[in-house]
Amino acid sequence: xxxxxxxHGEEAEINITPxxxxxxxxxxxxxxxxxxxxxxxxxxxxxxxxxxQEQKMxxxxxxxxxxxxxxxxxxxxxxxxxVRANIESELATKPDASVVVISDRDADAGLLVRVIDQAxxxxxxxxxxxxxxx
Amino acid sequence: xxxxxxxQQEETEINITPxxxxxxxxxxxxxxxxxxxxxxxxDPSRPEAETAYKQERGNILIAIxxxxxxxxxxxKVELGQVRQLVEQAKNExxxxxxxxxxxxxxxxxxxxxLMDQIRLGGVSNIAVAAEQTGGG
Numbered sequence: 001x002x003x004x005x006x007x008h009g010e011e012a013e014i015n016i017t018p019x020x021x022x023x024x025x026x027x028x029x030x031x032x033x034x035x036x037x038x039x040x041x042x043x044x045x046x047x048x049x050x051x052x053q054e055q056k057m058x059x060x061x062x063x064x065x066x067x068x069x070x071x072x073x074x075x076x077x078x079x080x081x082x083v084r085a086n087i088e089s090e091l092a093t094k095p096d097a098s099v100v101v102i103s104d105r106d107a108d109a110g111l112l113v114r115v116i117d118q119a120x121x122x123x124x125x126x127x128x129x130x131x132x133x134x
Numbered sequence: 135x136x137x138x139x140x141x142q143q144e145e146t147e148i149n150i151t152p153x154x155x156x157x158x159x160x161x162x163x164x165x166x167x168x169x170x171x172x173x174x175x176x177d178p179s180r181p182e183a184e185t186a187y188k189q190e191r192g193n194i195l196i197a198i199x200x201x202x203x204x205x206x207x208x209x210k211v212e213l214g215q216v217r218q219l220v221e222q223a224k225n226e227x228x229x230x231x232x233x234x235x236x237x238x239x240x241x242x243x244x245x246x247x248l249m250d251q252i253r254l255g256g257v258s259n260i261a262v263a264a265e266q267t268g269g270g
Contacts, residue, residue: 020154023157023158023161024157026161026165027157027160027161027164030161030164030165030168031160031164033168033170034164034167034168035169035171036167037171038188038189038190038192039188039189039192039195039233039235039261039263040186040187040188040189040263040264040265040266041183041186041187041189041192041233041234041261041262041263041264042183042185042186042187042261042262042264043259043260043261044249044260044261044262065242103242103246104242105241105242105243105246106241106242106243107241107242108238108239108240108241108242109181109198109236109237109238109239109240109241109242109244109245109262110181110236110237110238110239111181112242112245113181113182113183113236113262113264114181114182114183116183116262117182117183117184117185117186117264120184120185121184121185129246129249131242131243131246
């Protein structure tokens, strides 16, 4: 009788082999599907369609890009390499101003990204994007 | 003598507990770090930017090629479908944000229309992909 009980106790051990199989399969699945590649990019604010309080033009630094790729800061045509210096000097006179990039619909997206980037480098914290009305 | 031999035999069994510990830790690590990024199917030439940084939550990728076609989930989609696709993707992972991979030569109008559609789809964290250059 005693012997039988002992045998029974040994058999009651939990068999972990099926759990191990599942764990290994999950491990392999997650190793294979994981991708650590992250996209590199810049954030853009687009004013939403919801009505917001209108920004006074005096507190805005407007950068326009026309369809041929000519950039103008506050209605003054500038070269793309001079955008940063121009925004810096504008920001020096109006430190609270926000930068708005107004782009023509046919302008290159690459140029737009460069302008937004240059504005960021110049120290503008909020850069928003607007489309030129047709 | 015979009994001692039996004990020896039992002790030589491999102890798998440390291996199990490591396997579980690896499993948890991979579960936590996995993010299912949906590839767009095309690889446009990205613009360059100095202030570009890694978009940690950018799981939804949408690409625009140089002629203005929109690609998502490895197929070409129309502008009208984007909103629905973004809503679906947001349901699957509510924390994710959108990264638009716009070709340097693509028109800004498509980019702005796309951003409006994405915002209508319920994602307000939008970034434009760029190559990181030297500097800040």
